[in-house]
Amino acid sequence: MNAIAKLKTDITPDGPDYNTVRRVIELITEDYRDQPSLETIADRLGQSPTQLQKTFTRWAGLSPKAFLQAVTLDHAKRLLREEDLPLLETSFEVGLSGPSRLHDLFVTHEAMSPGEWKAKGGGLVIRYGFHISPFGLALIMVTDRGLAGLAFSDSGDEKACLEDMSCRWPNAQYVEDLQATMPYAARIFEPSKWSSEQPLRVVLIGTDFQVRVWESLLKIPMGRAVTYSDIARDIGQPTAMRAVGAAVGRNPVSFVVPCHRALGKNGDLTGYHWGLTRKRAMLGWEAGRA
């Protein structure tokens, strides 16, 4: 194994589990009416039930049974319904460069408008790298100001993924640099390394409206969810839910800015740039850790 490949696999040894999990989620979603048993699923995947059992607990922190429930529509509804405490209202004062997200991964963020970004010209260097993550391959992009982009890809689609991200900031100069991105990967996907003492530095590059939407997302605690209209209300434009949806979809730092915690009003998972299956996986994974 060469040095780079080693770097990739060292991050999260359980990375390959995602492939199994992804297929299970797909199966369940297809015929969720039948409530397939563990045996049925294991059978369809050509694995033994015990093996599958082990994979799940390792990946999700939940028994398969609990996991199945977590991925179900009912559970998503519950995430929304348990809204006794004022979700978005509380947390922290979120101002520019303030720490946010009281309940899990702390980040400090600064905003950069497209204008500012452009003014810097092509001088800005973005270092990127792919790393194994619990949700497939993660493309991480950093500038000297902090984390600027986080995207996901299945193995084999790296090129498309990189293109998807890099065309958002056409003027930048892109350099592959796993040494630079690896520490981010290690930190982001390992909840035991989340701390408020040393928040993760993030640069939000987008329009004023988009940044406001993303700040709102940062306030959603782990294992909870809100609707698109909740967000619209939070930023003071209750009727702009449609525009909010569009802005959420452009979130360049997925997972860290938890756009997977935005659901339709009835608990449906409406959309996700990197695939609905991945959105389900994230919610299930968080359910096991919340």
Place this chain on the structure above:
DNA sequence: TTGGTAATCGACA
């Protein structure tokens, strides 16, 4: 329930 549709607003061409 399911399916069509108008209202609404930021981004982009």
Place this chain on the structure above:
DNA sequence: TGTCGATTACCAA
């Protein structure tokens, strides 16, 4: 200016 969403609420079969 005109089009297009990771939305919603409402109304008709």
